[in-house]
Amino acid sequence: MAEILSAKCSCCKKPGIAQCDGCTNGFCSTHFREHRHYLDTKFAQLLHDRSILPHQLVDHSSKIKQAQLKALLHDINQWEEQALKSVTQTAERVRNRIKELMTLRTSTIKADLDQISMELRKCKFENNYFEQDIKHLSEKLNQIQIDLNMHKTRIKMTIPPIKLNSQLQISFEKDMRRGKQYFPDGTLLCQEHQNQLNEFYGKRNQMWRLAYKATRDGFASTDFYRCCDRKGATLTLIHSSSGHLFGGYTSINWETHEDWQWSVDKDAFLFTLINPHKILPTKYQINTEGRNAIGCKASMGPTFGSEDICIYSDSNQNTRSTIMFPTDYIDSTGKGRLTFTGSHYFKTVEIEVYVLKQK
Numbered sequence: 001m002a003e004i005l006s007a008k009c010s011c012c013k014k015p016g017i018a019q020c021d022g023c024t025n026g027f028c029s030t031h032f033r034e035h036r037h038y039l040d041t042k043f044a045q046l047l048h049d050r051s052i053l054p055h056q057l058v059d060h061s062s063k064i065k066q067a068q069l070k071a072l073l074h075d076i077n078q079w080e081e082q083a084l085k086s087v088t089q090t091a092e093r094v095r096n097r098i099k100e101l102m103t104l105r106t107s108t109i110k111a112d113l114d115q116i117s118m119e120l121r122k123c124k125f126e127n128n129y130f131e132q133d134i135k136h137l138s139e140k141l142n143q144i145q146i147d148l149n150m151h152k153t154r155i156k157m158t159i160p161p162i163k164l165n166s167q168l169q170i171s172f173e174k175d176m177r178r179g180k181q182y183f184p185d186g187t188l189l190c191q192e193h194q195n196q197l198n199e200f201y202g203k204r205n206q207m208w209r210l211a212y213k214a215t216r217d218g219f220a221s222t223d224f225y226r227c228c229d230r231k232g233a234t235l236t237l238i239h240s241s242s243g244h245l246f247g248g249y250t251s252i253n254w255e256t257h258e259d260w261q262w263s264v265d266k267d268a269f270l271f272t273l274i275n276p277h278k279i280l281p282t283k284y285q286i287n288t289e290g291r292n293a294i295g296c297k298a299s300m301g302p303t304f305g306s307e308d309i310c311i312y313s314d315s316n317q318n319t320r321s322t323i324m325f326p327t328d329y330i331d332s333t334g335k336g337r338l339t340f341t342g343s344h345y346f347k348t349v350e351i352e353v354y355v356l357k358q359k
Helices: 029-126 131-151 173-177 191-201 221-228
Strands: 018-020 208-213 234-240 245-250 261-263 269-274 282-285 294-296 300-304 309-312 321-323 348-356
Touching: 018 029, 029 131, 191 245, 191 269, 208 221, 221 300, 221 348, 245 300, 245 309, 300 348
Parallel strands: none
Antiparallel strands: 208 348, 234 245, 234 348, 245 269, 261 294, 269 282, 294 300, 300 309, 309 321
């Protein structure tokens, strides 16, 4: 640690007898011992601090793990209950539909058969029938036979597999925060939601550019069109005052018009990320024809479907914005107009619109 030297002590200026290899200061015999004692004390404290860390780690980990485990298992149990309920309700609807199909045609045929039976009994009782009566009744009887033969056709049912592996996603929050920012400059999306939106879009590594942010650019409809008019494909995020996060995507231009103009876009979709029903992030497809994918009007903000999601101008100052989902988009989770915010009318606190970033 030390070497003999002729320099003065750094503490008292007496002749030094040794130099510390660590701090390079010289010390007399008295202050050299004090300096060494100081280092021994610091090192002992370091050993003590290290010795208590495992106990703190076990105690901290145990409390954190138990709290997280309880919360996560509660969420999983709720998801399981909702999933089973949804499957049960769907199965019951299909069972009832099959029964309806099986009994509907039988009831119709029986009614026709009862009718012709009554006519035959009447003709026989009155002994009042001629060639044309026999021909007419024979034709009706033949038609019943044809209907009966058609009724023998089997009912076809297609049962698609339930894909559950892609429904539950588990990862460390710390790792997610370090992920690549596909939607930079915004404030609404965590890393998991960024990844999820790119999966909805169909390209995991797609980069986006923030074109419009309502709290920065203004909530008026003119602000929206000033920033988003003719920008090509866009993804719109809506944050409601109730704390829910949802929106839509369109591959075509937003274009300002004095009156409503509806456009076809078969690639358009709506989505929910945070909703009052604890539905996992879900994508809602447009109708098969792609009709009324978006609506453009100068006095309105972004509008999806003819009535599915309508954002009014200055939507942060009023509750006129409406949800009439499903109108032109398909409801796959069964919550209807309550899907996104739990209410028909809503108020916004932020809107972000992203455009595709070209490489």
